Amino acid sequence: MRINTGWLRDYLSEDCKESELLDAFMTVGLEVEEEHDLAQALESIRVGFIREKKPVGDDGQYFECLVEIEKGKLVTILCASAHPVEIGWGVPVAIPGTKLPSGALISEGKFKGIRSEGMICLDGELGMIAKSTGLQVFKDEAALGESLPSVSPFQESLVEVSVLPNRPDCLGMIGIAREVAAVLDMQLKYPSQRVIQPAAGQSESVAVEIDDASLCSRYACQVFDGVQVRSSPHWLQSRLQTAGLRPINNVVDITNFVMLEWGQPLHAFDFDSLKGNRIEVRRIRQDEKLKLLDETEVDGAEQPLVIADAEKPIALAGIMGGWNSQTTAGSKRILLEAACFDPVCIRTSSRKLRISTDSSYRFERGTDPNDMLSGAFNRAAELLQDAELSAAKPASAITDSYPNVRERTKFSLDSGRFSKLLGAEISDEQIKDCLSKLEMTADADLTISVPTWRVDVNNEVVLAEDVARLLRYDSIVMKPMVATTTKGRVSETDSLRTNVATFLTSNGFLECRTPPLTTEQVALSFSQWPGDSIQVQNPISKEMTTLRQSLVGSLVEVTERNARRGASSFRFFEIDRTFRQNDDVIDERWMIGGVLGGYVNDSAWIASEKEFDFLHAKGLVENLFAHISVDDITFEKDTPAKGYRGEEFAALKHGDQRIGALGRIDLNELGIKDRARVPLYGFELDLSALVQVKSPARMFSGLARTQVIARDISILVPIDLRYAEIETSLEKAFASAVENLQVEPRKESDVAVVLQPKLENVICVDTFTGESIGADAMSLTIRMMFRDEAHTLTSGEAQQLMDYVVKQLNAEHGAVQR
CATH class of the missing domain: 3.30.70.380 (Ferrodoxin-fold anticodon-binding domain)
Structure with a gap:
């Protein structure tokens, strides 16, 4: 998220030094990725004077300007008519090779048959908040060739921050300003909001029906009439440009501006294109299609959530508006909406349809259905009525469908507990003072009410962290930890894991770590115990759709990859969990899996050296049992699991209890090309079962007095x-x-x-x-x-x-x- 500190200052009750403001970002917890002091970053921007100007083409949209950038040096620059320029004006000019704070690189190019050798820059394009008309104009010829900051001092920075996924409240300027104000001990200054009332005699409202309240918890909308769709004023355009958004028209710009301000996405429909004076929030139907603003078409295959009128879908909920309901220059009435959608639903639709927008980015992380939504809706409604912007009038009552109101979460805190967590004496008053700066309320018994926009507050430890950062971590005196030392011990399972790994590595095996997700075919192979496969609802790829039921399948894939790169001997093992479902119970087992093949002694120089066969593999497993003190294991003939060959397979049992399996791997059954070119054998043992049948520790016995x-x-x-x-x-x-x-x-x-x-x-x-x-x-x-x-x-x-x-x-x- 790109933040202009000049814009951020609009929401702070007092002014402060730029260095203090930038330092506050780190205390807030935002990850600062880039920081540009515009006074330094714009040193390469020069003041050039326009000496000639002539139109290009007959539409009057472009002008060819001859600009003097230093004494006697003239360059040709093609500029659009979005902002007027006149002969004799001194304007900010970026020459080819200049990199703007936004990351844009200015290059020389040919357009409409004219070679343009630079760019006349608006304030927003430079990362600045607009001054006056949005284009700085100089009349004094003494400024020719001077750097922009030297002739027009300013104190602004452009900061690129990464907002953590658990802090969606900081995806808006107000959320960030709230945190900065708390750190700098200031007051948050909300933008003015008027209570929106319908025009006299216009009390009718739009009906709203939400099919599933779990997917859309709140939907508010209102109709506005007399809308004048035109270009936005420069103060609004520049703010959008500093954030990396392109101005479109005043109505769309207002919704984007409020989204950046509050972190709550909004949308404006052309009301005259809607049917039935009705809005439905539902899944798209199988026979329906929706053309989006980027002209892509969505059908009913993936069943995304949509906004529909009485007849058809008009927008992809939380992601993008529809083509046929967009606000255009001819729109006279609009329907303004604000909604709160389920993050998982929006994320799923965005991934499946491969459409990502600024709106979906915010909805995926969670928006607040209470104060953020109401504040953003009322702010946008106020701006629409502003004479400078649109001069619209309310034409209906507000429809606010909010079936299940989300209440604030409450926590009963204890200053003694906070003192232990932070390692310093914290009083009740300090806790109340710190948390009240973040707009939390506290009762006399220190019961804290947390606003619903703080989705990350799920226990009192998060509140302790809020108190610590507002008190400043460096102000907490370091003390040695007071704790009772305890004797560490290793569980029997961990000890057995270590012993198994030690034995196998000493026998030339390499330990592997493979993902628990694989294809359905591999996941079901080599499974010795009954159970259904567990499918992932939203897999990241077609190779990772199912939780594995055996480790051997993953190790076979490792063997195949090594064989593809020229390996001829293979000894791999893994100790990890497998998963299967029996009725409603998830069977999660720790297993020992191994795959071996190739020469028994892979360093032998004799050409006739033996390769691993079933008896060698059996002997190795028997030695493993002897090493970990597991006795009385029998190898019994049994029906082989999928992936093993029937003639060389044995079930390993301790009495009637199945411990594991050993067998020759059938690569043809798995559909894997046999690049290994040697017989491969796999074994898999149930670690928890081995713990149960493991013999007690053996007692030392003296050396025999007689000869064997x-x-x-x-x-x-x-x-x-x-x-x-x-x-x-x-x-x-x-x-x-x-x-x-x-x-x-x-x-x-x-x-x-x-x-x-x-x-x-x-x-x-x-x-x-x-x-x-x-x-x-x-x-x-x-x-x-x-x-x-x-x-x-x-x-x-x-x-x-x-x-x-x-x-x-x-x-x-x-x-x-x-």
Whole structure:
């Protein structure tokens, strides 16, 4: 928002130094993006004298002027007839290459066949409030070639500020002046407002119907007759130009001026173009069309909110007026409107239709249906009746449809609470004094009533901040914080997250952070738990429409992008939330997701180095479980989730509880081109479930006194027999073998030895299939590692255990020792 400080001073009860005024902007909380002291910024503007003038064309709209900008140097400048110029006048001239405070760059150009070498500048174009006629004229030839500030001193600045989204009350000059006046301890000077009454005998009013009060909380309008549509006076045009708006005609300029003054958008319809003496605020119908002021056409596809008469839409509510109802030079009667629309509704329509205006910008952030709307409406009505502007007369009563009045919010404050928040002693009187400067009222018990234009005040802390900035932050004495120190601790979930991340990064994985929003196809892929997808009502792009139900889909996209850039090995993981909806409940889960593929050792120089397969991926997940102390996890065959291949997929369970899944990724199912060119495997684990099944912390045990014994057995088993069943049977058989073990006597001891060997580890060290053993069989070499903690087993005792295990495997599964 661009602010001229000369205009801002109109609303302050006292004058002040320009430096004080500019410093106040920072205390108000506005973000000052650019600041131009016009006395310095206009140094390059020179006073040039018009030596010749002749019309261009027959319409009399343009003149070719020969202007002397310094002694003996003449330039040709083409100027419009919007403001008269005469031979012998000294006028402000900007030569090519000059950059005006508004950001406009003056350049040399050819127009209507004439090369123009500069620009004769009006006050508004220079960022100044108009002096007299809006064009500064000098008669003293001694000013020739002098800079404008040296011959016409002025004290104004042009400030570009960014208004925070939660402060829509500062989108008008009065709102900013209110804050500045409070900081500088002045009074806010409101513009004069007269109570508008209809003309004698003209009590009829326009009927207003609001279909949905949640979309339009208030709508006020009044008809004015005898309107004289013409150019605005220079004082009004210059104010619009300093704010970056183009003057159009007096009626439109009045509505724009009041919008900049109060922050409340207004609109004026040509009343004679309306039908039925009736206004409707409703959604546009499917069969209706509306041509806007910029000549674009809106249909019923997006169902935006419109203003309609008894027959048709006449304006796009809160955004832009209609072409057929605009105020023109021939308009004699106008309908002035002021309304308050729902910010979300206006924002949605503006985005969908890709139309953004100064009005929509303000409505999207929220306008005040009370004082701001009433003040702006009455101010515009007064200006329309001004003889200098339009000399219109009221032709109807005011129609004010306000079904649900918005009341002021009240807060019961406590000076003790404020003192703790601000770290300084704050009294009741200080609180009342500061907040009253912002037009808040306080009762004797310090109950504060907040005006409805302050949409940001949602708790007492905001009011404490208002008090602090009006007392000035630098006036609050710094004190050390008084607080009781507490011992920090990490939750079990956070600890598990850290352990998982440590393990995976130490195994060559890179941690990713991907957006929770993705396409619907990817969002539904790899999901292991039931639930409906959650769609975003107003997505920012077609690639971010749905909340993901699995992390693996996002990691596959990361893998695909890396493969597209030449990567050949992939190890990515992410720990984040997934979302799904079950009936009316949102299921939000913390998950661990991973994708891996490529060489097992990606730094190996051997060309035949192995690539990741399902067993490698399974082993990595098992090692992860061992690292985080999660035991008794089984890998069971199950129907694969979308995105996994059926022949290489396993559900991970702890008893009957599902923990996660592991499987080979099917890129064809996802419609993604396989740029990786290696098998990809994905796993996903439920973090909250892991916390529940996690084993207690393990106790330290001393080093074993005896040596571990390792024995291999090679067996033929049916090819469709699951290895997990073999390992389970092997463990049971070993336990039975220990019970039936015949202990050999020890020479060093006369006492009978009792042996209780324990099976410490079982590893499948080799597999083989081929014609030599038959198509339906598979050869496994399994290494068993066991020991007795008190005695070393003899070779005979170890062989007894192995023979018993093989016998039991043969009995249960038909395993044959090779």
